[in-house]
Amino acid sequence: MAACRLPLALSIATAALLLSGCPSPENGGPPPETETSDTSQPEATLAPLDVANEQIRAADGSVLLGIADMPGTIRVDQQAEFGAAERFQEASVSPDGAWLAVVTTGAAHSAGWLVRMEARQPRPAAFQYGGNITIGPWSDDSRRLVFVQEGPAGGRTLTVVDAERLGETVEESAMPVRSPDHDELAPEERIYEALAWSNEELLFRVGGERWVFDPDSGEVRPSKQ
Secondary structure, eight states: OHHHHHHHHHHHHHHHHHHHTOOOTTTOOOOOOOOOOOOOOOHHHHOSOEEOSSEEEOTTSOEEEEGGGSOSSEEOSSSOEEOOOSEEEEEEEOTTSSEEEEEEEOSSOEEEEEEETTTTEEEEEEEETTSEEEEEEEOTTSSEEEEEEEOTTSOEEEEEEETTSOOSSHHHHEEEEOOTTGGGSOGGGOBOEEEEEETTEEEEEETTEEEEEOTTTOOEEEOOO
16 A cells, blocks of 8 residues: 555656646756856947047946056067057947957057957057058958058058957058059058948948958959949
8 A cells, every 4th residue: 555655646746846837857947057158248238438548448337458458569570569559549349249449559659459358368450650540340240350540641551450360460460451553652642441341341442443352362353333
């Protein structure tokens, strides 16, 4: 008789669990919640940025980057490096919120950097000797960015940086954008303008003509737009 009561008691207990809405071990409850290490936030939750000389803050007031996080010099190539990180000038968040593009300035030079948000490790991306740098458009996939460089002679050129191909120097990271007739233009006529990204290629204009730059091949061709 006692042997018959045990299965009956288990059946009653199982039914009570089901009626109460609590998952039983047999039925397998919901899987435990897992944590993710992805700390990036969409651009909309970070912008507009507050860029001061010493700090860059998100829209909620949190500090994204301090000038102390930046290297004292920027390495242009394996032989040369310059002081161009005394203060912040401009910043822009990638559309996916994973990258921060930063422009710093020194006594006479400007530098462009890409910073992975979760690591705060600036990588050299652009440099202008005796001139100024501003930030151009991000590609929609957040992989590529344009830096606009203005030289002391008045010309304006473009540099594309690929977040998946960053090196330890500007020379390794930067892809200068040049039209086929660049060398034939006078310095004051070298006024490049980044128009838009389309199909992972950059549409730009110089000398009244439109061109397309393909970052994968480095090819520049006339635009059909």
